Amino acid sequence: MTPQQQKELSKHLSLVLRHRPEKxxxxxxxxxxxxxANLIAGMRTLGKWSRVTxxxxxxxxxxxxxxRYEIVGEKIRARYGHSVAEAVSYEPIxxxxxxxxxxxxxxxDAIRAEGLRPMNRQYVHLSSEIEQARIVGARHDARPVILTVRAGEAHAQGVRFYNPEPRLYLADLVTPEFIDFGD
Incomplete structure (x- = not known):
C-alpha cells in the first residue's frame, strides 16, 4: 500500500471504529x-474497500x-476518540x-466554570507534551490556549486517568481546581 492509501484506510478505520460501527x-x-474478520467483511461491501485484506x-x-488502533487476538479496536454510546474502558493508571x-x-471561560469535560467523546484527552497539546488545540484555533493540568494532584483526589498510547492520557473529567490557565 502507498502512504496515501494507508492514510485513507486509517481514516476509514477511525470513522468505523470510533464513530460509526453501525455502518x-x-x-x-x-x-x-x-x-x-467482521470489520473486513463489512468493509468489503463497499466499492472503495471491496478488496481490503x-x-x-x-x-x-x-x-x-x-x-490509534490495536489488535488483540482476533479483535480490533480504536484506542481512543470514541463518540459511540458504548463506553470503551481502560485500566486506570x-x-x-x-x-x-x-x-x-x-x-x-466555560472550562474555568466547568472544567474539562469529554463533550462529544467518552474521555477528556490530555497530552504529556506541550507541543502535542498545541497541535491538538490548533485544530480549533490558530492561537490555542495550552492548559496545564495538575494530574498527579487530581489523581490523588480521585480523578481516574488512563494511558492508551504513550503521549496520550485520558480522564473522565478534570474539574477547574486542577487546571492552571496561565494567567
Missing amino acids: YHLQLDSEGFVLL EEQVREVVRDSDKQ APPEILYHGTARRVV
Missing part, C-alpha cells in the same frame, strides 16, 4: 473491540505513528504530575 452492522463489545488492516495498525490540554480561546 457495517458492527457492535463494539464492552472494551470497544470487534472481530477483525486483513494484512492491509494489520499494516495500518502496525505502522501508525499515533498508535497513575498519571505524570503534569499533563497538558490545548484548546480554543473561545471555550476557556
Whole structure:
C-alpha cells in the first residue's frame, strides 16, 4: 500500500471504529473491540474497500505513528476518540504530575466554570507534551490556549486517568481546581 492509501484506510478505520460501527452492522463489545474478520467483511461491501485484506488492516495498525488502533487476538479496536454510546474502558493508571490540554480561546471561560469535560467523546484527552497539546488545540484555533493540568494532584483526589498510547492520557473529567490557565 502507498502512504496515501494507508492514510485513507486509517481514516476509514477511525470513522468505523470510533464513530460509526453501525455502518457495517458492527457492535463494539464492552472494551470497544470487534472481530477483525467482521470489520473486513463489512468493509468489503463497499466499492472503495471491496478488496481490503486483513494484512492491509494489520499494516495500518502496525505502522501508525499515533498508535490509534490495536489488535488483540482476533479483535480490533480504536484506542481512543470514541463518540459511540458504548463506553470503551481502560485500566486506570497513575498519571505524570503534569499533563497538558490545548484548546480554543473561545471555550476557556466555560472550562474555568466547568472544567474539562469529554463533550462529544467518552474521555477528556490530555497530552504529556506541550507541543502535542498545541497541535491538538490548533485544530480549533490558530492561537490555542495550552492548559496545564495538575494530574498527579487530581489523581490523588480521585480523578481516574488512563494511558492508551504513550503521549496520550485520558480522564473522565478534570474539574477547574486542577487546571492552571496561565494567567
